[in-house]
Amino acid sequence: MTAHNGHSEQERIGVYVCHCGSNIAGTIDVEDVARWAADKLNRRGVVIARDYKFMCSSLGQELIEKDIRELGLTRVVVAACSPHLHEQTFRVACRRAGLNPYLCELVSIREQASWVHTDKKAATEKAKAILSGGVERVIHHQPLEPLHVPIHPATLVVGGGIAGIQAALEIADAGFHVYLVEREPSIGGHMAQFDKTFPTMDCAACILTPRMVSVGTHPNITLLTWSEVVDVQGYVGNFTVTVNKKARYVKEELCTGCGICQEKCPKKVLDETFEAGLGYRKAVYTPFPQAVPKFPVIDRPNCTFFQKGTCRACEKLCPTGAIDFNQQDERLTLQVGNIILATGFDILDARRIAQYGYGRLANVFTSLEFERLSNAAGPTNGQIVLRDGVTQPKTVGIIHCAGSRDRNFNNYCSAICCMQSLKFAHLVRERTGATVYNFYIDIRTTAKAYDEFYQRVLDEGAILIRGRVAEVTDAARLPGEDGKLIIQVEDTLAGKQRRIPVDMVVLSVALEPRHDAKEVAKQFGISCSSDGWIIEKHPKLDPVATMTEGVFVAGCAQGPKDIPTSVAQGAASSARVLARIQQKEIALEPVRASVDESKCSGCRICNGLCPFNAILFHEDRMVTEINPALCQGCGTCVAACPAGAISGTVFSNEQVLAQIEGLLLQPLGALEEPVPV
Amino acid sequence: MSANGKPRFAMYWAAGCGGCEIAVLNIHEKILDVDANFEVVFWPVAVDTKYKDVEAMPDGSITLTLFNGGIRNSENEELAHLLRRKSQILVAFGACACEGGIPGLANLSTPQAVFEAAYDSVSTDNPDSIRPQSVWNVPEGELHIPEFYPVLKTLDQVVPVDYFMPGCPPESHQIAAVVDLVIQALQGKAELPPPGSVIGAGSSTVCDECPRARNVKLIRQYRRIQHLSRVDPTLCLLEQGIPCNGPATRDGCGALCPKVGAQCIGCYGPAQGTLDYGARLLSALASVVDGKEPEEIEQALAGIPDPAGQVYRFSLANSLLGASKEAWEQEEEIHEAAHHD
Incomplete structure (x- = not known):
């Protein structure tokens, strides 16, 4: 582990320092860094060091290619941005010039130096150290070849909301098989609960149900509702997914969806999911009449037979004998090449916003409850009425941003609440003629035809008050407040406090990540932001990919969004998957761990650690082996092996230690002395 | 000759x-x-x-x-x-x-602390707190004893x-x-191995010579062997939660300790090519803890009350750090003083 290894004499290293416009050059004296490298690192093997405005430009790349050809470079170090951004760019440039791409090292002097420091001198010195680390490291690089593995043409789509439906249909229409897994009894998601969709006021069911039917009947789609993914193994192109298909207690092959069982079931159950607690369903049920698939499920905890051992009404009356109380959960193993996560959102539990009184004051509703109230197929057949089920409100207050843009709940904007609240105002005006107040912080109507809708609702007579509502109370203080809900708000345009008595309050509650989003993310090997939304590969340029190859994301699982954007993401993710499938095989990074069998004593410490199940133990020879096609090069086993028998390409001890030594060469004064031979 | x-x-x-x-x-x-x-x-x-x-x-x-x-x-x-x-x-x-x-474990302490432990502990009768001096004058002249180094x-x-x-x-x-x-x-009948080699030992680890059965390891709780009421005579000690150093330790001893039901304490040092024995071993011991919550993991590792003593018992001086910062600082002072002389 001496710094003065004999290697550097044999390698011819080119160093390229990028200005990145002023991103790097604004804080780091890049010309000085290049001069220093040429001068001080020449004994370490650096034969040329250049700086350039944009190394990633085609001219910058040509510079490197030219030097490789003309100066016979055997190693390249680029000091620029994070490898995450341009490692591929420079590797490809090296390959074009005939140098194995893995003999190129990209060191980050932007994210790790210029962007995080203001002291130019210190940042320049740090850039030199980082560069020197890269030079020492690259000496130990080996030429590598990527591994090619075939891609399984089937795709798993998780979540049967509109985003998942769109993705599934696009792929299936292109001729490839899709498994669509949905945990509720029917697909349709939140959109199926809505009556109208903004800004065109299309009937949600009218535009959604044809898509649902297409999914249900598509020859290329295997629809698995009432099912959940329980395990994911493998890697891009070759995932093995285990799905738990919960017992429906209804034989799908016999059920005709006639609905007699639902009609005859004596047990009424409050429907907290689809009807948002406003309506009832039976213990054997489909969530709504147009459900896809049409087969009902028996809600075991609420079924009289399962709880008390008697009843069996559905079984007796089913004309096809489709009820099967003995059905068991079924484990299905699916082979897929790609996965799209479209797992959607939950709404914020409005009881958390105590000052708005939800759960305490009967006539405070959530947005989802209002959707059901206004839905022609809902519990009130579309009648907008108070909690008593009969009284029409004369005044309605709609509170925007309930739990959004609020540091007590969620800092983010839930994106849909402005338009949703305006839609509610429109529906109240249309259906009841009641006076409507909308309380907003800012109105955000940025998408196509959204602002026109806003103007329309204003014209329809909705009253918009700018101000965050402080409180909703039933404590009357002034004449006319008796028996009303009073909304206390600072009207920031009028510049005064107001108390507005209303009959009904609707909270446009925040969209939140699914309660189990973190576990789901972990299961699929991806990560969530601190808010809990799934993190995309790049917020602008790669919005539907994730950091895990072969796992994509669409719709609200990635963050709050409206229906058009969810549909666009569903389609975008399917385009990415189809491109993959068409390639038929994928080149995997040759960053792999391998076992030196002569050092492996078969202690089995590494055996349970591999997140990709790439580790195989040979009982007969008592040694461990790593499957190079399964290994993703994460390094977990490398770190765990107490015997040092496992090493990882590109991250070998030798390379990492050389890099550390390189970082320290300058501070230790090692560059000032002649190198002993 | x-x-x-x-x-x-x-x-x-x-x-x-x-x-x-x-x-x-x-x-x-x-x-x-x-x-x-x-x-x-x-x-x-x-x-x-x-x-x-x-x-x-x-x-x-x-x-x-x-x-x-x-x-x-x-x-x-x-x-x-x-x-x-x-x-x-x-x-x-x-x-x-x-x-x-x-x-070498004393490298975690300063010479002052070492002397205090040796000359001022409860079991020492040293009322005047006498400490060894490298130079001492007696009527016959100046006496010298070897100087104790900080590292x-x-x-x-x-x-x-x-x-x-x-x-x-x-x-x-x-x-x-x-x-x-x-x-x-x-006598010219055999050849010596290349200089720098480890001789009189194997190149794998103690597990190679250990007859105990082993499986995939999931450890809920580490326990010192003396705290176990029964040790399974045929199963891997590590799997029983006993922090056994065998997986990281060079073979050559014949797995003497694990064979008689005592955990390996690592006297044969790191396996071939391992740079830092203790870091490797600690990383391995932590890797096989079966727990997701930080508290569960802490609880499991609490069974190793002296991690440095556990994983560097024999190899601290040869580890990447080598000694505590205080010990190194005193060591450097001595070298600088010697340089000036």
Whole structure:
């Protein structure tokens, strides 16, 4: 582990320092860094060091290619941005010039130096150290070849909301098989609960149900509702997914969806999911009449037979004998090449916003409850009425941003609440003629035809008050407040406090990540932001990919969004998957761990650690082996092996230690002395 | 070669317990081969020779020197340089010379703390708090005793070493085999391994020699072996939650400890090519903890009350850090002072 290894004499290293416009050059004296490298690192093997405005430009790349050809470079170090951004760019440039791409090292002097420091001198010195680390490291690089593995043409789509439906249909229409897994009894998601969709006021069911039917009947789609993914193994192109298909207690092959069982079931159950607690369903049920698939499920905890051992009404009356109380959960193993996560959102539990009184004051509703109230197929057949089920409100207050843009709940904007609240105002005006107040912080109507809708609702007579509502109370203080809900708000345009008595309050509650989003993310090997939304590969340029190859994301699982954007993401993710499938095989990074069998004593410490199940133990020879096609090069086993028998390409001890030594060469004064031979 | 034509043999005891010396004698009748094949020119435990006798020998005149113990004080250091100069083959013999050994654990403390533990602890009767002084004046003149260094070093941190023979102590059959090999080599019947090699040991780990059954490891709780009511006689000790160092420790001992139901404590040092024994071992012990919540993991690892002592028991001096920051700072002061003199 001496710094003065004999290697550097044999390698011819080119160093390229990028200005990145002023991103790097604004804080780091890049010309000085290049001069220093040429001068001080020449004994370490650096034969040329250049700086350039944009190394990633085609001219910058040509510079490197030219030097490789003309100066016979055997190693390249680029000091620029994070490898995450341009490692591929420079590797490809090296390959074009005939140098194995893995003999190129990209060191980050932007994210790790210029962007995080203001002291130019210190940042320049740090850039030199980082560069020197890269030079020492690259000496130990080996030429590598990527591994090619075939891609399984089937795709798993998780979540049967509109985003998942769109993705599934696009792929299936292109001729490839899709498994669509949905945990509720029917697909349709939140959109199926809505009556109208903004800004065109299309009937949600009218535009959604044809898509649902297409999914249900598509020859290329295997629809698995009432099912959940329980395990994911493998890697891009070759995932093995285990799905738990919960017992429906209804034989799908016999059920005709006639609905007699639902009609005859004596047990009424409050429907907290689809009807948002406003309506009832039976213990054997489909969530709504147009459900896809049409087969009902028996809600075991609420079924009289399962709880008390008697009843069996559905079984007796089913004309096809489709009820099967003995059905068991079924484990299905699916082979897929790609996965799209479209797992959607939950709404914020409005009881958390105590000052708005939800759960305490009967006539405070959530947005989802209002959707059901206004839905022609809902519990009130579309009648907008108070909690008593009969009284029409004369005044309605709609509170925007309930739990959004609020540091007590969620800092983010839930994106849909402005338009949703305006839609509610429109529906109240249309259906009841009641006076409507909308309380907003800012109105955000940025998408196509959204602002026109806003103007329309204003014209329809909705009253918009700018101000965050402080409180909703039933404590009357002034004449006319008796028996009303009073909304206390600072009207920031009028510049005064107001108390507005209303009959009904609707909270446009925040969209939140699914309660189990973190576990789901972990299961699929991806990560969530601190808010809990799934993190995309790049917020602008790669919005539907994730950091895990072969796992994509669409719709609200990635963050709050409206229906058009969810549909666009569903389609975008399917385009990415189809491109993959068409390639038929994928080149995997040759960053792999391998076992030196002569050092492996078969202690089995590494055996349970591999997140990709790439580790195989040979009982007969008592040694461990790593499957190079399964290994993703994460390094977990490398770190765990107490015997040092496992090493990882590109991250070998030798390379990492050389890099550390390189970082320290300058501070230790090692560059000032002649190198002993 | 000596006057009688025999190759010359030396053995020296630096900072160590002396167990290595006993281990050499423990090769039984083989010791006669040593005598038959070598002329013992320096071996303070066995033969009455003085340092000045060694100084008088021509450089490179000792064929084989087994050096045991770490470099704890100025005397150890002086002898390391002297014996290096006089020897053709210098072997770092035993855990202390190779890795620092148990005395190297004192590198976590300063000399002041070491002296306090030695001269002022409850079990010490030292009412005047007398401490060893490297220089002391008596009526007869100035007395010198070796100076205690803040950082204990391994032999090869002080002088170049030809071979490393690990173990606390090295197993007798391994010593006998090495003695045999050197004799054979001297007679031209065998070849010595390349300089820098570890001799008298394997290149894998203790698990290779351990007969216990092993499975995928999921450890809910580490426990010291004395806290277990029953130890399964056939199952891997680590799997039973006993922090066994075997997976990280070089083989060659024959897995003696695990075979009799005691965990390996790592005296044979790191496996071939491992840079930092303790870091490797700690990483491995942590990897197999079966827990997701930070509290569960902390609870599991709480069963290793002295992690440094557990994973660096023999190898702290040879680890990447080597010693505590305070110890290094004092060490540097001494070197700077020596530089100025």
